[in-house]
Amino acid sequence: MLNGFNTRAVQAGDLKIREIGNVVTPIFENSTFIYPNSESEYMDSSSGMPYIYSRWGNPTVQSLEDKYRALENTGHAVAFSSGMGAITAAVLSNIKKKRILSIMDLYGQTFQFFSRTLKTLGIHVDFIDVDKLNNLDFDAKNYDLVYAESITNPLLKVIDIKNVAAFCHENDVLFIDDATFASPYNQNPVELGADIVVHSATKYISGHSDVIIGIAGTNNYYNNLIEMRKTLGASPDAFQAYLSYRGLKTLGLRMERHNKNAMELARFLRDSKKVLNVNYPGLDDNKYHKIAGKEMRGYGGMLSFTLNSMEDAHKLIKNLEIPAYAASLGGVESLITMPVETTHASLSPEERRSLGISDSLVRFSTGIEDIDDIIKDFENALSKL
Template sequence: MSKKGFNTRAVGSGELKDKKYGNVVTPIFQNATFLYPNYTEGSSKDPNTGDSFIYSRWGNPTVIALEEKYASLEGAAHALSFSTGMAGITSLMMSLVGKKKRVLSIMDLYGQTLSFFKNKLPKYGLDVDIISIDKLNSIDFDVTKYDVIYTESITNPSMKVLDLKTIGELCNKNGITLIVDATFCSPYNQNPLDLGADYVVHSGTKYLNGHSDTMSGFVSSNTDLSDIFDMRKNLGATLDAFQAYLIQRGMKTLGLRMRQHNSNAMEVAQFLKENSNVISVNYPGLKDDRYHSIAEKNMRGFGGMLSFRVKGGIKGARNFMKGLESISAAPSLGGVESLATLPIDTSHGSVSQDDRKVMEVTEDMVRLSVGIEDPEDLKEELGKALSHVN
């Protein structure tokens, strides 16, 4: 039988149905604890332990259902959820302590990840070297020095794209563990495990949930995740049942939402590119974007994130933000609503000027998470706000 389509899997995979009750959607198991030992014939088992459910920090049926749905969309044999995206990243990296020695990562990481890599991991024996994504793509580093490569599919906020096929082949050939944060892509636009990654990380707070009302993280792999499961249990980074229910509900429309995100972002990027108050636009879907060919090779769609520089420097950028109405000035991304932020004021406010220069994050840069609103309305509002930059 052929593999079912993305939307079919998004709706049906992982659903926990009990014919005794006839429930159509997975129920919320709002339990801290469960009967244990459970001697009931045919009692359900936690796949992470192979034993009966005992305590929701270890495992919960609603959470397991969510993990199975996510694994289906990612094309992964195994998946774990976490209370936040950072909880997933830290649990994964801490599970490598004592096994791996040196990590290579990119400069353009999510700020909290970069801080954890530079300031915390070395204390636990994981040395981290940092290079640009362009040097990573061109393999401008000593392959023999590293046990792990950690990177992101698309960088924030400069929208640089990882050549995952090339790096995946390199890592597989040299026995290097490859970890990819694919939050900006979502499983709709890219499945890194199919391109050579060993582990995939997602902030489920973003596109997977899609409604800006929950926090979560995910790690998936085709290899055993028991060590990461133990780390999650020890750190207490487990997702609760109610959050899992909301995220599972949001995930059912991921394909529909991403199709609109992709379409809207492309239309908005083209509109911005033609505006006289815009200096430049970073969006890999644009044919003249420097990462377009890499994106075409590695992604099925170009996503809903873009950034652009406005005239007038930091003053112009802030004037633009003041001119927005329905587009909220807020951090985070991936929700149905459009959000705009100035990296200089939020995600990169604490980054040194020299590092921002390397990352190509300028004071006049705006990051835009394009939602699923009607594109004509988005363009009209953006045009009005841009008229205020001078």
């Protein structure tokens, strides 16, 4: 029985070919397969037929999907060529009334997709504050679907998934959740009631900043996702899938360290006189601590904090030695960035202000380095402000 998270992470989903005796899943860099192949015992789960074409299904990709769904505790999984591929497929495959409700606090590209791209397709998106969503202060019957992020980017607000999902289902509305910041180690949104969970698997799932890939988990909307992936051409290639499959094997071990390091760093920054405020749901005085404690097994490796000025933020980053100044997150190495210059640079100043994203906000993706070294690095950099 594969009960423990790390046991499932290592053992589940591996494709082992008896005639070869391989221990790990091979990389099937095939665009096409012999057809019909009636002798094959390996079937494409998307069709129940032998593999035909890698845009439709690929053995290495399926191995990743099977391992992920064992960790996400969903009946099905679909991998995509990027996190945005997973998001666009999940949304576009479930539109009927052409009306969506989404939280305002979104990853920048998701916000652009909702506020600009969908508008050109005649799909209307209303935006709602996280607190209003958590308080169920909306008329769900007006919408095809409600969209949220488990932990928002970059202010680390936390969605009450169980409460919101139950309200959506009472009104026959789909609920989609982006759980990238949480990872399957810390949270399983479908178990809490979400209909579809999506991840930028580029981040914690892959874990090494060397691949672009997305993935979605669901119990009931598998065919919708598969057909949209085929149509959009958003299938990952086998090598992307292999790197992510390999990364998943250590997800539990990595997340234990991410969770621990981020908590200790958040406490250190909270106590610093040079830092105005810290956004991290693991802090007991954080506004969203109670919700996070109820619906998450850990608080994640992401945090953000505000300094007195943009000049201070630049000076801090310049004097830090461990983190690289880069967008993205969830890798073994620490990364630091300013949302105004990277993740949310595509938004107008007015849009950023409406989201509470100041010019001196700093986002930190805590890696798995020794926490004593990370804190010493911050002590030195903060002392120069």
